[in-house]
Structures are given as C-alpha cells and as structure tokens.
Amino acid sequence: xxxxxxxxxxxxxxxxxxxxxxxxDAPAWLQDLxxxxxxxxxxxxxxxxRRGNERxxxxxxxxxxxxxxxxxxxxxxxxxxxxxxxxxxxxxxAAFDLVYVDGYYSVELSSPSTGSDGxxxxxxxxxxADSNASIESQLGRLAPPDNDGFAALNTAFLQDGAYxxxxxxxxxxxxxxxxxITSHDAESKVTYPRTLIIAGRNxxxxxxxxxxxxxxxxxxxxxxxxxxxxxxxxxxxxxxxxEGNKAFHVGTSRVNxxxxxxxxxxxxxxxTSLARNDMEVLLDAPGAYxxxxxxxxxxxxxxxxxxxxxxxxxxxxxxxxNYKGILDxxxxxxxxxxxxxxRDAQKSDAEQTDKNLVLSKQSEVDSKPSLLIYADxxxxxxxxxxxxxxxxxxxxxxxxxxxxxxxxxxLVHAFASEIIDTVKLEPLREYLDxxxxxxxxxxxxxxxxxx
Amino acid sequence: MTTASNNxxxxxxxxxxxxxxxELEILKGIDLEVFAGEVHAIxxxxxxxxxxxxxxxxxxxxxxxxxxxxxxxxxxxxxxxxEIRARLGLFLAFQYPLELPGVRAWQFLKAGVDAxxxxxxxxxxxxxxxxxxxxAKVAEVQIDPDLVKRxxxxxxxxxxxxxxxxxxxxxxxxxLALLDETDSGLDIDALRIVSDGVNLLRSPENAVILVTxxxxxxxxxxxxxxxxxxxxxxxxxxxxxxxHELEExxxxxxxxxxxxxx
Numbered sequence: 166x167x168x169x170x171x172x173x174x175x176x177x178x179x180x181x182x183x184x185x186x187x188x189x190d191a192p193a194w195l196q197d198l199x200x201x202x203x204x205x206x207x208x209x210x211x212x213x214x215r216r217g218n219e220r221x222x223x224x225x226x227x228x229x230x231x232x233x234x235x236x237x238x239x240x241x242x243x244x245x246x247x248x249x250x251x252x253x254x255x256x257x258x259a260a261f262d263l264v265y266v267d268g269y270y271s272v273e274l275s276s277p278s279t280g281s282d283g284x285x286x287x288x289x290x291x292x293x294a295d296s297n298a299s300i301e302s303q304l305g306r307l308a309p310p311d312n313d314g315f316a317a318l319n320t321a322f323l324q325d326g327a328y329x330x331x332x333x334x335x336x337x338x339x340x341x342x343x344x345x346i347t348s349h350d351a352e353s354k355v356t357y358p359r360t361l362i363i364a365g366r367n368x369x370x371x372x373x374x375x376x377x378x379x380x381x382x383x384x385x386x387x388x389x390x391x392x393x394x395x396x397x398x399x400x401x402x403x404x405x406x407x408e409g410n411k412a413f414h415v416g417t418s419r420v421n422x423x424x425x426x427x428x429x430x431x432x433x434x435x436x437t438s439l440a441r442n443d444m445e446v447l448l449d450a451p452g453a454y455x456x457x458x459x460x461x462x463x464x465x466x467x468x469x470x471x472x473x474x475x476x477x478x479x480x481x482x483x484x485x486x487n488y489k490g491i492l493d494x495x496x497x498x499x500x501x502x503x504x505x506x507x508r509d510a511q512k513s514d515a516e517q518t519d520k521n522l523v524l525s526k527q528s529e530v531d532s533k534p535s536l537l538i539y540a541d542x543x544x545x546x547x548x549x550x551x552x553x554x555x556x557x558x559x560x561x562x563x564x565x566x567x568x569x570x571x572x573x574x575x576l577v578h579a580f581a582s583e584i585i586d587t588v589k590l591e592p593l594r595e596y597l598d599x600x601x602x603x604x605x606x607x608x609x610x611x612x613x614x615x616x
Numbered sequence: 617m618t619t620a621s622n623n624x625x626x627x628x629x630x631x632x633x634x635x636x637x638x639e640l641e642i643l644k645g646i647d648l649e650v651f652a653g654e655v656h657a658i659x660x661x662x663x664x665x666x667x668x669x670x671x672x673x674x675x676x677x678x679x680x681x682x683x684x685x686x687x688x689x690x691x692x693x694x695x696x697x698x699e700i701r702a703r704l705g706l707f708l709a710f711q712y713p714l715e716l717p718g719v720r721a722w723q724f725l726k727a728g729v730d731a732x733x734x735x736x737x738x739x740x741x742x743x744x745x746x747x748x749x750x751x752a753k754v755a756e757v758q759i760d761p762d763l764v765k766r767x768x769x770x771x772x773x774x775x776x777x778x779x780x781x782x783x784x785x786x787x788x789x790x791x792l793a794l795l796d797e798t799d800s801g802l803d804i805d806a807l808r809i810v811s812d813g814v815n816l817l818r819s820p821e822n823a824v825i826l827v828t829x830x831x832x833x834x835x836x837x838x839x840x841x842x843x844x845x846x847x848x849x850x851x852x853x854x855x856x857x858x859x860h861e862l863e864e865x866x867x868x869x870x871x872x873x874x875x876x877x878x
Contacts, residue, residue, distance in 0.1 A: 565784065578718070
C-alpha cells in the first residue's frame with residue numbers, strides 16, 4: 166500500500182479505518198481493486214486546471230479539493246430521507262427500485278429483484294459479498310482508476326451502489342430506478358456511489374439514475390457508473406443530477422457498446438454548486454447506435470461542466486449528441502463534446518450539437534465541440550451556439566397578448582422541451598417538465614437581435 | 617365616400633403619425649380613420665412605409681414614434697405595450713410569421729386567449745371549452761387540423777404559415793386586424809383560402825387594414841377604401857377602383873405626381 170500524501174491525509178485516514186475495520190473480510194479481488202484505486206489517487210490527486218490539461222481547462226475543482234470531506238456514516242433511519250427521492254410515479258410493475266441514503270443501500274426504501282428469472286437488481290455491497298464472477302470481471306473494467314483522480318478515489322472507497330444484470334436473451338423489458346440520496350446529516354460528507362449495469366444479449370433495460378440532496382448542505386458526490394450494452398441490447402438511460410444548491414458532484418459514466426446495440430441517454434442537471442458530468446461511450450462493434458441528450462439549467466454562481474466523448478472504434482456506427490443549456494445569474498457552463506472516429510471506423514455517422522440560451526449578462530458558457538476523424542468515408546457534423554432570446558420572436562408572442570414574462574418563459578420552456586421530450590417514460594417526462602418549468606427564471610433577459 | 621357601418625365613432629383614428637426606424641424617418645405624417653365594418657387597403661411601392669405603419673400600430677419595439685396620435689376606440693394606444701394592444705383587440709398578421717419550435721399551437725393560442733380574457737376581467741377558458749372552440753375555428757378557416765398539433769409554424773410552408781396567421785386571427789377575434797402583406801408569396805390556392813378566411817371574419821363589429829403591394833388579393837377581398845402610401849404619407853385615397861388603376865398604371869404616376877408637387 167502506498168503512503169498517503171499529506172494533503173489527502175483525511176481521505177487516507179478514512180481509507181485506513183475501512184481497511185482495518187469493516188473491509189477485513191472483503192474478497193481479495195475487491196480489496197485489490199480498492200488498493201489500486203487508492204494507489205492511483207495518491208499518485209494523481211485531484212485534477213488541476215493547469216495548461217495542457219484540456220479535460221479540466223475550464224473547471225477548477227479547487228473548491229472540492231480544499232474541503233476535508235469525510236466518508237458519510239450509515240444513516241440510522243433512512244425513512245426521513247424518503248422525501249428526497251425524485252417524486253414521480255414509478256413506471257409500473259415490471260420495475261425495480263434501488264434507493265441509497267448517504268451511499269448506503271436502504272432496505273426500507275428499495276424493492277430489488279433476486280435474479281431467479283435472469284434479472285438481478287441488487288445492492289453492490291450484497292452482490293460483491295456473494296463473490297459473483299460476473300461482477301469480479303466487470304467492476305472497474307470500463308472505468309479503471311488510471312489517469313482520473315475522481316474515478317480512482319471512487320474505486321478506493323468502493324463499497325456500495327447498484328448492480329443491474331440482465332442475462333443474455335431475457336427479452337422482457339426491465340425498468341430500474343436507482344436513487345442516490347444524500348441526507349440532511351451529510352454536512353462535509355462524501356459519498357461514492359458505484360453503478361454497474363450489464364445488459365446481456367438482446368435485452369432491453371431502462372435505467373433512471375438520480376442524484377438528489379438537501380439544500381444548504383455542503384456535500385460531495387463522487388459517482389462512477391459502468392454500463393455494458395451487449396450485442397443487440399437496448400438501454401434507455403436517464404441521469405438526473407438534482408443535487409442541493411451547495412453540493413459538489415463529479416460523475417463518471419463509462420459505456421461500452423457491442424454489435425447492433427443501442428444506448429439512448431438523457432442527462433438533466435439542475436441545482437448543484439459545482440458539477441462535472443463526464444460520460445464516455447465506446448462504440449466497440451459495428452451497428453452500434455447511441456443518442457446522448459442533455460439539458461442543464463444554471464443560475465446564481467453554479468458551475469456545470471459536461472464532457473461527453475464518443476469513440477467510434479468500429480465501422481458502421483451512428484452517434485447523436487445533443488445538449489442544451491440555459492444560463493442565468495452569474496453561472497458558468499462548460500460543454501466539451503469529443504467525437505473520435507478511428508481509422509477503421511468507415512461509414513461512421515456522427516452528429517453533435519450544443520446550444521445555449523443565455524439569459525443574463527453575467528453568465529458564461531464555454532462550448533467546445535470537437536471531431537477527430539481518422540477514417541475517410543464518414544458523415545460527421547458538429548456545432549455549438551450561444552444566443553439570447555430573439556427579439557422578433559418575443560414580439561410575435563407579445564403581439565398575441567402574452568406579456569414579456571409569459572412570452573420569455575414560453576420560449577425558454579420551448580427551448581428546453583426538445584430535450585425533455587426525448588424522455589420516453591411519461592411520468593418522468595412530466596416530472597422533469599414541471600421541475601424545469603419551475604426553475605425558469607422570472608425575468609428573462611437580455612434580448613438579442615435588437616435593431 | 618360612405619362608411620360601411622353606421623357607427624358614429626371611429627374604431628381607429630390616426631393623426632399626424634410620424635415614426636423612425638433607427639435614424640431613418642419612415643412615417644412622415646399619417647392621417648387615417650377606420651370605422652367598424654370597414655376594410656381599408658393600404659398600397660404602395662416598396663419602402664413607402666406601409667409595413668412600418670402596420671407594425672407601429674401593433675407596437676413593434678423596433679420603431680420609435682416621434683409624433684402624432686393613434687386612438688383605438690378613443691384610447692391613445694401609442695404608449696401601450698404590444699400585448700396590451702393585442703388584448704384590447706388589435707391583431708397583426710405577420711408578413712414573415714416566426715417559427716416557434718417547442719411551442720405547441722394549442723398552448724400558444726390558449727395563452728393568447730386567456731391573456732385577453734384575464735385582461736377583460738374574465739376567467740381563463742377551460743381546456744375543454746378551448747378545445748371545442750379551436751376545433752370549430754380550424755374547420756371555419758379550413759386549415760389542416762394537423763397543423764394545430766405541431767409546433768407553431770415549425771417547418772411550415774410559406775402558405776401554411778399565412779393560413780396559420782388567419783387561424784390565430786379567428787381564435788383571437790380582434791376588433792382590428794392588420795394584415796401585413798399576408799398575400800405575398802402565396803400561390804393562388806393559398807391566396808383564396810386566406811382571403812376566404814378574412815371574408816369570413818368580416819363583420820359590422822370589426823375592421824381590417826390590409827397592407828399589400830399588389831392588387832391581386834383585392835380580387836378576393838373587396839375593400840371599402842384604398843389608400844396609396846408613398847414616402848411616408850398617404851398621397852391618394854379612393855374606392856376599390858383606385859386599386860385597379862394602380863394595377864394598370866403601376867406606382868410611377870403617383871410617384872411622379874407627388875415628386876412634382878414637392
């Protein structure tokens with residue numbers, strides 16, 4: 166084991182006390198993985214926005230690094246946090262609920278599946294304790310701790326999270342809600358949710374992965390999700406980042422797609438003081454399709470960073486990347502879209518856009534879509550825009566009787582609805598629509614294109 | 617000249633209206649009276665100020681009114697926000713209707729109707745009542761019902777957009793409709809449908825100001841009065857026959873007459 170650098174002493178102390186305490190009887194492979202995570206974290210530490218570090222150019226995680234976040238303890242009663250679970254009606258009987266409070270699986274709030282019919286939906290803590298071979302081979306495979314301080318730290322503290330495994334050929338659609346809640350007792354605490362999703366051949370899974378927490382509590386969520394989409398499988402993935410206004414969130418999602426698989430995601434960000442959404446999708450076999458949509462609404466002093474990468478590693482794959490941002494107050498949004506088309510990936514079809522609606526003079530967006538193309542027979546496009554509400558359009562609405570506020574709210578809502586409408590679960594779509602509608606600022610300025 | 621209605625008070629009275637776009641003076645003194653039940657055609661060559669007039673009346677912020685008065689039902693409206701004018705019963709059919717991706721026609725129209733009702737101290741319309749009303753209006757102006765289910769004007773053809781303006785007019789039931797070159801860019805079928813819509817909505821209680829470059833639409837909508845706008849002023853007024861004269865002779869004779877008089 167590596168010694169702790171002085172500046173991460175409190176993380177090391179937490180790590181040590183787990184190793185010497187509850188983790189004494191952990192399976193060797195799991196403890197090796199954690200040790201490797203710690204080793205990598207102590208080497209790399211937290212990333213810095215230094216020159217040449219393109220991945221962190223616009224986002225300074227200093228505010229996270231300088232607080233001594235300690236590991237959240239197991240809550241005494243989880244029921245008190247139930248109100249923080251996203252409040253929409255579940256998608257029906259074929260659905261499973263996994264609920265976590267402060268990083269720990271809540272038996273009271275969850276309805277798991279035992280896996281007898283090819284579906285396993287369980288807490289990672291119990292699944293790893295059962296020494297399950299598929300977990301051993303998959304955990305840390307798509308999101309290794311190398312070169313990424315946050316993923317490394319999550320790996321070092323890996324102990325609970327969600328495990329979803331649908332075995333090959335299970336054709337019935339499976340819907341899983343994974344809700345990570347941080348409680349009111351989590352001031353200066355950190356949680357390390359880990360999500361592992363394995364969609365076997367020709368399976369069909371819908372996953373709603375949500376992160377919520379209380380307002381006015383400073384806490385940190387360092388989440389990692391690994392999602393494996395098997396041949397011919399289909400995953401609809403929703404990521405709801407609805408943390409409290411003082412929260413920090415770094416999410417690392419790694420997706421691997423097999424032949425003819427489909428991965429559709431919609432990521433929603435509202436709230437959170439400083440957030441980073443880092444998603445990478447590897448199109449690893451011909452015929453894979455991914456559609457990644459995102460919506461972020463920022464206000465006050467929020468800083469929201471989305472870094473979305475798509476790797477066309479094999480020919481005949483299609484990717485669609487469409488993110489939208491609404492910025493108000495003194496907030497800042499960062500969008501990095503990286504689409505890579507490798508030399509052998511002929512007939513790749515990739516489109517990416519990031520559009521931003523800027524409602525205040527003090528807010529700022531840094532949008533950087535990029536395409537790296539090494540194949541010659543491809544169809545690729547990218548674009549980014551940042552604009553204000555259009556004055557002519559506003560007048561059109563006002564000339565029909567809508568006042569300035571109602572008109573601008575309608576236009577901001579319309580802007581957001583393109584992404585909200587991609588949500589296929591109706592109750593979730595309505596829930597998000599209500600949530601985002603309520604978050605639209607009352608005064609929507611400035612107005613562009615004034616003649 | 618006779619008015620088409622017996623109302624003694626004009627619906628709209630414009631006196632000495634002057635307006636600028638940026639540093640440029642566009643309207644140089646417009647006088648016009650419109651009574652309920654009338655259709656006035658405002659014609660003129662490009663750049664004469666006829667679209668500006670329609671937009672200034674509707675309250676478009678791009679223009680600065682520098683003088684004159686506009687009374688609508690006796691009330692000076694020049695200081696009123698465009699939405700207040702709309703709620704009072706003014707409607708501008710746009711020359712280039714805007715596309716509103718993500719705004720459902722239903723939601724858009726209901727917001728307009730409700731804004732007007734609330735302004736008049738009435739309650740908002742129930743969704744059901746509005747549904748029925750909209751359905752009736754769609755049938756009345758013969759618009760494709762599918763257009764109402766889509767986002768407002770998004771991906772519509774030019775003709776569909778203009779028809780949609782007529783539907784909006786039918787739903788909002790204005791007292792004064794300003795049609796800003798609604799005929800431009802329409803093929804003959806669309807022109808007929810749009811004109812039918814306008815004729816259908818004509819009543820002794822409301823009035824229409826029809827701004828157009830061409831006489832063509834006046835074959836379908838017979839105006840009570842035709843005014844020729846040139847260089848920011850109404851230089852000639854007459855009945856429908858004036859439009860035919862313009863069709864035959866073009867605008868040059870008017871320009872020459874005005875320019876010679878200066």
